[in-house]
């Protein structure tokens with residue numbers, strides 16, 4: 001699911017303001033009333049803990065502010081008026097020095113969309129910047145609420161099919177992307193797969209990612225992650241291909257269990 005991205009202008013006017021829910025790390029301004037114990041809010045609190053522990057990040061200082069519109073029309077009208085050049089998507093994250101804001105609306109995929117954009121918020125609350133591909137790859141990884149952790153079944157199936165017909169990864173190309181209108185489904189999918197590989201291949205790949213994120217806490221331009229990855233794992237591209245091609249093993253197993 002490629003629901004969102006980052007843009008760099010401050011929001012103005014017309015925002016949901018009827019109901020506000022607030023805790024230390026999250027503010028939700030909504031057109032509709034949510035209880036403090038709503039499962040979506042508990043889910044985001046747990047997700048925040050999971051992101052910080054998985055990525056070895058410090059507790060954020062700045063809260064993420066979610067603007068939750070009642071419906072798609074109101075949301076789309078607001079986005080169109082404020083950010084007319086953005087491609088239409090179900091949700092957006094807008095990080096500025098003033099606010100870490102998520103815009104979305106109440107719909108069928110609200111949990112996935114909130115998890116995706118909230119992940120951007122948590123990352124930008126603790127890091128100076130995040131390369132676009134990594135920002136989106138991490139958001140795609142953490143938007144998945146089901147088990148196994150981070151498994152996007154659709155992407156895994158697509159990748160298996162594409163690898164079978166000769167597709168090759170290109171992390172350097174992903175690293176060259178600078179704007180969200182260069183990111184479409186294949187880019188989200190490959191970014192997700194690299195993050196899945198880094199986090200789940202082995203301790204070395206995991207450490208490459210967490211060390212890189214540690215650098216991003218103090219500098220916005222640490223250079224490409226691919227250089228560090230190939231220093232630690234010289235055959236990283238081949239390992240990645242094996243990893244990405246074998247993801248469907250788990251998908252098929254889960255599918256069979258569910259059918260019983």
Ligand SMILES: [Zn+2]
Pocket residue numbers: 003004005006116117120135136139
């Ligand atoms: Zn995104």
